[in-house]
Amino acid sequence: MRQLFGLFLKISLKIGIAALLAAFLLPKSLHSQQTPPAIEWQQSLGGSSIDNAYAITQTNDGGYIVAGSSTSSDGDVTRHRGLVDSWIVKLTSAGAIQWQKSLGGSDHDYAYSIQQTSNGGYIIAGMSYSNDGDVSGNHGLSDCWIVQLTSAGGIEWQKTLGGSGSEEATSIQQASDGGYIVAGWSQSTDGDVTGNHGSADSSDDYWIVKLTSGGEVEWQKSLGGSNYDRASSIAQTSDGGYVVAGWSLSNDGDVTSHHGSADFSDFWLVKLTSAGAMEWQKSLGGSYPDYASSVVQTSDGGYIVAGWSQSSDGDVTGHHGSADSTDAWIVKLTDAGVIQWQRSLGGASDDYANSVEQTTDGGYIVAGWSSSIDGDVTGRHGSVATPDYWIVQLTSGGEIEWQKSLGGGREDYANSIQQTTDGGYIVAGESFSSAGDVTGHHGLSESPDCWIVKLTPPNPTGVKPTGLPTPSPWAMNANYPNPFSTTTTITFTVPERSFVRLSVDTEQGVEVARLIEEQLEAGEYRVPFSGDGLASGTYLYRLTSGSTSLVGKMTVVR
Numbered sequence: 119m120r121q122l123f124g125l126f127l128k129i130s131l132k133i134g135i136a137a138l139l140a141a142f143l144l145p146k147s148l149h150s151q152q153t154p155p156a157i158e159w160q161q162s163l164g165g166s167s168i169d170n171a172y173a174i175t176q177t178n179d180g181g182y183i184v185a186g187s188s189t190s191s192d193g194d195v196t197r198h199r200g201l202v203d204s205w206i207v208k209l210t211s212a213g214a215i216q217w218q219k220s221l222g223g224s225d226h227d228y229a230y231s232i233q234q235t236s237n238g239g240y241i242i243a244g245m246s247y248s249n250d251g252d253v254s255g256n257h258g259l260s261d262c263w264i265v266q267l268t269s270a271g272g273i274e275w276q277k278t279l280g281g282s283g284s285e286e287a288t289s290i291q292q293a294s295d296g297g298y299i300v301a302g303w304s305q306s307t308d309g310d311v312t313g314n315h316g317s318a319d320s321s322d323d324y325w326i327v328k329l330t331s332g333g334e335v336e337w338q339k340s341l342g343g344s345n346y347d348r349a350s351s352i353a354q355t356s357d358g359g360y361v362v363a364g365w366s367l368s369n370d371g372d373v374t375s376h377h378g379s380a381d382f383s384d385f386w387l388v389k390l391t392s393a394g395a396m397e398w399q400k401s402l403g404g405s406y407p408d409y410a411s412s413v414v415q416t417s418d419g420g421y422i423v424a425g426w427s428q429s430s431d432g433d434v435t436g437h438h439g440s441a442d443s444t445d446a447w448i449v450k451l452t453d454a455g456v457i458q459w460q461r462s463l464g465g466a467s468d469d470y471a472n473s474v475e476q477t478t479d480g481g482y483i484v485a486g487w488s489s490s491i492d493g494d495v496t497g498r499h500g501s502v503a504t505p506d507y508w509i510v511q512l513t514s515g516g517e518i519e520w521q522k523s524l525g526g527g528r529e530d531y532a533n534s535i536q537q538t539t540d541g542g543y544i545v546a547g548e549s550f551s552s553a554g555d556v557t558g559h560h561g562l563s564e565s566p567d568c569w570i571v572k573l574t575p576p577n578p579t580g581v582k583p584t585g586l587p588t589p590s591p592w593a594m595n596a597n598y599p600n601p602f603s604t605t606t607t608i609t610f611t612v613p614e615r616s617f618v619r620l621s622v623d624t625e626q627g628v629e630v631a632r633l634i635e636e637q638l639e640a641g642e643y644r645v646p647f648s649g650d651g652l653a654s655g656t657y658l659y660r661l662t663s664g665s666t667s668l669v670g671k672m673t674v675v676r
Contacts, residue, residue, distance in 0.1 A: 154509075154522040155542060155573040161213040162549065162558040164567040165190025169205065169560075171568035172230045173534045174546035178604050178648065180211040180539070183240055184546055185232035186568055193560040194218060199251045204229035204244055204263075205568075206271060213570060219271045223248025227263065231290045236603050236676045238269040243290035243300055252276060257309040262287035262302055262325075264333060277333040281306025285325065288364075289352045292603055294654060294675040297336060298329040301352035301362050304340065313340035315347075315371040324349040324364060324386075326394060339394045343368025345380055351413045356601060356673065358392040363413035363423050372396065377432040378405045385410035385425055385447075387455060400455040404429025406441050412474045417596035419453040422482055424474035427462065436462040438469075438493045446471035446486055446508075450516060461516040465490025467502050471510075473535045478598050478609040478644055480514040485535035485545055488523065497523040499530075499554040507532035507547060507571070524571055526551025528563060537598075539605055539646035541575030594661050594668040597647075601673035608645045608659050608670070612638050616663045620645060622672075623658045630657065649674045 163169065163184070171186040188205035191198035194215060195205065203220040204227045210216055221227065225247035232242050246263035249256035252273060253263060261280040264287065268274055279285065283305030290300050304325035307314045314323050323342035326349070330336055341347065341362075349364035366386035369376035377384050385402035387410070402408065406428035413423045427447035430437035437445050446463040448471060463469060467489040474484050488495045488508035498506050506525035509532070513519055524530065528550035535545045549569035552559035560567050593611040600606060612618060620634035630652060633645055647659075654676040661668040 153576070154520040155576045157524070157555060158542060158572040158574045159213045160555060160557065160572070161209070161570045162556060162560060162567040163194050163207055163215070163570065164188060164560045165193030165195045166561045166565065167191075168565050169195070169568045170548045170566060171533060171546040171570065173232050174544055174570065175233060175536055176538050176544060176605070177208070177234050178238065181216065182209040182544055182570070183207070183232055183234060184209065184568065184570065185229040185242055185244070187228045188220065190561070195220060200224040200227065200248060202226040202228065204242065204265075206232070206240070206242065206267070207568070208271065209570065213572060217271050219267070221252050221265060221273070222246060223251030223253040226260075227253065230288050233291060234604055235266070235292050236296065239274065240267040241265075241290055241292060241298055242267065243287035243302070245286040246278065253278060257306070258282035259284040261285050262300065262327070264290065264298070264300065264329065266333065275333050277329070279310050279327055279335070280304060281309030281311040283307070283321065285311070288350050291352060291354055292675070293328070293354055294358060294601065296331040296676065298331075299352055299354060299360055300327040300329065301325075301349040301364075303348040310335060310338060311340060312338070315340060315342045315368075316344050320345050322346040322348055324362060324388065326352070326360070326362060326390065328394065337394050339390070341372050341388055341396070342366060343371030343373040345369075347373065347386065350411050353414050354601070354675075355389070355415050356419065359397065360390045361413055361415060361421055362388045362390065363410040363425075365409045366401065372399060373401060374399070375401045377401060377403045377429070378407070382407045384408050385423060385449065387413065387421070387423065387451070389455065398455050400451070402433050402449055402457070403427060404432030404434040406430075408434070408447065411472045414475060416450070416476050417480065417598060417600065420458065421451040421453075421455075422474055422476060423449045423451065424471040424484055424486075426470045426486075433457060433460060434462060435460065438462060438464050438490070439466045444468045444470060446484065446510070448474065448482070448484060448512065448516065459516045461512070463494050463510055463518070464488060465493030465495045467491070468505070469495065469508065472533055475536060476598050477511070477537050478541070478595060478607045480595055481519065482512040483535055483537060483543060484510040484512065485532045487531045487547075494518060494521060495523065496521065499523060499525045499551075500527050504529050506530050507545060509535065509543070509545065509573075520576070524555050525549060526554030526556040528552075529566075530556070530569065538572070539607060541644050543573040545571045545573070592663070592666050592668060594670055597659065597670060597672050601675045602649070603675045605646050605648050606672060608633070608647055609642065610661050610668070611642045612640050612663075614640050618661065618663045621660050622647065623660055625656055625658060
């Protein structure tokens with residue numbers, strides 16, 4: 119089940135995080151002529167029982183690392199320990215398993231978030247009820263469980279965080295100082311947790327924890343009011359602070375301007391300083407439930423937030439179904455948290471957005487799932503009762519460029535999406551299907567597999583689509599992601615055949631890398647850059663050709 123809810127919202131409706139959205143790197147005037155990307159490869163991973171993938175990210179070697187959970191002890195899964203294990207899978211660039219690890223103890227253990235670290239290993243965040251096997255130090259009920267792995271999957275260290283109540287970590291990121299920022303929720307008022315705002319009956323607060331590189335608590339913050347508040351996503355911002363997204367039922371304490379009743383949640387966005395002090399907070403939504411699942415900072419310093427909404431008032435317009443159905447809801451904010459635009463996506467049935475990322479052309483790719491067969495949704499594989507992965511590419515202004523339904527005849531839920539260095543997309547979730555786009559299912563029809571899908575780039579690097587006019591003029595988009603610790607992508611447009619030099623310099627003008635020095639045809643180009651050998655700091659990437667000189671700024675985080 120979707121990490122946002124953990125064990126709290128075990129509702130009958132299966133919530134996953136979906137799908138794939140891809141962006142063509144062409145001038146905006148050409149976007150209407152783009153078509154969705156194709157499936158490059160897909161892989162069903164797991165055994166005969168229940169296997170779920172919650173997060174995926176591309177690794178430095180061009181492969182992928184997947185975090186999820188498994189109750190299987192056969193098929194692709196070995197060394198199963200308890201009732202539910204965290205399951206980590208390393209894939210090659212072609213989707214073959216390099217290694218897999220079952221992590222946990224004799225109880226329930228889940229991995230919800232994963233990132234490759236600056237030393238080539240992996241940091242994982244989730245939750246654990248165990249206090250044996252790989253898990254030690256449990257405080258009571260469920261704890262946030264943080265695990266640092268080597269590049270080969272060995273445990274370097276693990277840390278249980280929490281108190282005598284329940285805790286869950288839903289999102290983790292390596293910070294610019296080499297430590298880690300963790301977001302989730304807590305019900306405790308003891309142990310590692312202080313400042314909880316709620317009562318004994320409704321004590322869930324956002325819980326934000328800053329760790330050192332070795333896993334020691336540097337600081338922690340409980341954020342919220344007297345009702346339920348749960349954080350689902352966190353990202354470090356360019357000023358060294360953090361932005362957090364989730365949902366809140368509160369209208370007191372740290373939370374103001376709640377839109378609905380105490381029974382219905384709002385998106386709740388919080389901007390923190392590097393030390394964890396609150397800079398601002400925003401409640402977004404309408405009079406019905408609204409849940410935020412994913413947030414990232416955008417190249418203009420603002421934020422893009424993805425989730426789902428049942429509202430059709432307040433901040434929400436364009437809702438497709440009734441108040442009983444959900445739309446995917448995407449909101450673009452300024453750096454101060456003011457709404458620039460919002461978009462309700464979907465049809466008359468249920469539609470969810472669980473993952474969002476800015477693409478190298480300045481647009482946004484969204485993944486989730488859809489049960490609709492109308493409105494914005496086409497190409498569905500199953501019935502209204504059997505959702506598909508749903509991938510949507512938006513322009514920088516929130517218009518749909520393309521959308522794609524992926525799956526088979528059963529339920530398919532996408533949880534995580536990322537644009538890859540080749541301009542394509544990698545998507546992770548779970549699938550009950552064994553037909554349509556899905557092959558190799560391991561279990562029974564009632565047992566999902568982790569389902570990984572690699573999509574092609576909508577337009578191959580540097581190739582101009584046949585019959586379309588030459589892009590112009592010279593342009594260089596903001597690199598993405600920025601800041602970055604492993605790989606970023608620099609995107610630029612060449613209006614005519616030209617000799618081009620692309621370099622990376624220090625802020626003082628000293629060249630540290632030469633990426634391109636050759637004749638290029640007219641077109642749009644994506645150049646991945648790992649920053650190997652560079653220390654943390656700000657660098658310039660410089661495009662020159664004749665009298666043309668364009669400069670962008672990037673930040674390396676080690």
